[in-house]
Amino acid sequence: MNVRLQNKVSIITGSSSGIGREAAYLFGKHGAKIVVVDIHDAGGEETVYHIRANGGEAIYVKADVSGATDMRNVMQKTVGTFGRIDILFNNAGIPGNRAKVENVDEEFWDKTYAVHVKGIFLAVKYAVPEMRKTGGGVILSTGSMQGVRPRVGYAAFASAKGAVNVLTKELALELAPEIRVNCINPCPIFTPMTGGSFTPQMEKDILELPLKRGGKPEDVAYAALYLSSDESAFITGSCINVDGGRAL
Numbered sequence: 001m002n003v004r005l006q007n008k009v010s011i012i013t014g015s016s017s018g019i020g021r022e023a024a025y026l027f028g029k030h031g032a033k034i035v036v037v038d039i040h041d042a043g044g045e046e047t048v049y050h051i052r053a054n055g056g057e058a059i060y061v062k063a064d065v066s067g068a069t070d071m072r073n074v075m076q077k078t079v080g081t082f083g084r085i086d087i088l089f090n091n092a093g094i095p096g097n098r099a100k101v102e103n104v105d106e107e108f109w110d111k112t113y114a115v116h117v118k119g120i121f122l123a124v125k126y127a128v129p130e131m132r133k134t135g136g137g138v139i140l141s142t143g144s145m146q147g148v149r150p151r152v153g154y155a156a157f158a159s160a161k162g163a164v165n166v167l168t169k170e171l172a173l174e175l176a177p178e179i180r181v182n183c184i185n186p187c188p189i190f191t192p193m194t195g196g197s198f199t200p201q202m203e204k205d206i207l208e209l210p211l212k213r214g215g216k217p218e219d220v221a222y223a224a225l226y227l228s229s230d231e232s233a234f235i236t237g238s239c240i241n242v243d244g245g246r247a248l
């Protein structure tokens with residue numbers, strides 16, 4: 001196998017489950033040292049267990065991405081354990097709530113922005129000084145096709161993911177040339193987040209996709225692997241759709 005991330009120290013948020021976990025497994029297989037970050041301990045420890053069982057290196061750090069103290073601690077533990085930070089994959093997320101805007105409560109709105117937007121800000125703020133010490137690195141975030149082509153009922157989620165797309169471009173400008181910054185816009189991917197929650201309308205939408213199926217976590221993980229590796233060395237400020245053609 002062509003190992004593409006040998007010894008790259010990679011922080012992946014939201015890797016107790018779904019897309020983040022799949023990316024952690026794939027990065028681990030490609031030689032990366034993984035820092036699993038999540039609020040869900042059992043899932044995080046399970047991700048670590050599987051990476052180690054396959055001969056990889058990984059630790060779990062419990063952290064709420066929307067908390068500054070937690071995210072500072074993630075960077076300290078990462079550098080304390082592995083000595084550096086090469087890759088930061090901001091992937092933690094919570095579902096949208098499919099409610100018309102007049103029925104969205106303020107608490108849900110704030111939490112959506114705290115996890116998806118402030119979470120990236122804090123991770124970047126505390127990771128970048130460490131990345132600079134070792135010559136740079138790669139930052140990657142999970143947006144959503146909702147942030148590009150929104151659907152009714154996702155005002156908070158879609159606008160927060162739209163912010164992830166713009167933040168990616170701003171950071172790419174600000175952090176170049178040492179740090180590349182890109183984002184992936186998935187939709188729809190079968191994960192615990194979507195599991196069981198597809199409405200008949202959503203299932204119809206999936207069958208109308210050009211590729212005629214929903215996505216798998218590995219579809220996103222492979223895009224993340226590419227964007228994190230040197231194979232994408234000339235790509236920054238890009239948002240790649242992993243969406244079965246939904247954008248068309």
Ligand SMILES: NC(=O)c1ccc[n+]([C@@H]2O[C@H](COP(=O)([O-])OP(=O)(O)OC[C@H]3O[C@@H](n4cnc5c(N)ncnc54)[C@H](O)[C@@H]3O)[C@@H](O)[C@H]2O)c1
Nearest residue numbers: 014016017018019038039064065092093144188189191193
């Ligand atoms: N599944 C899809 O169809 C889809 C579509 C578009 C975007 N996304 C995005 O993909 C990312 C991953 O989602 P997924 O589908 O794998 O869902 P998932 O629920 O399987 O995984 C999300 C993970 O994030 C963690 N998390 C939630 N809040 C957190 C917080 N405050 N701090 C730390 N960790 C936290 C959860 O515990 C969970 O492990 C999310 O950003 C989501 O918005 C998913």
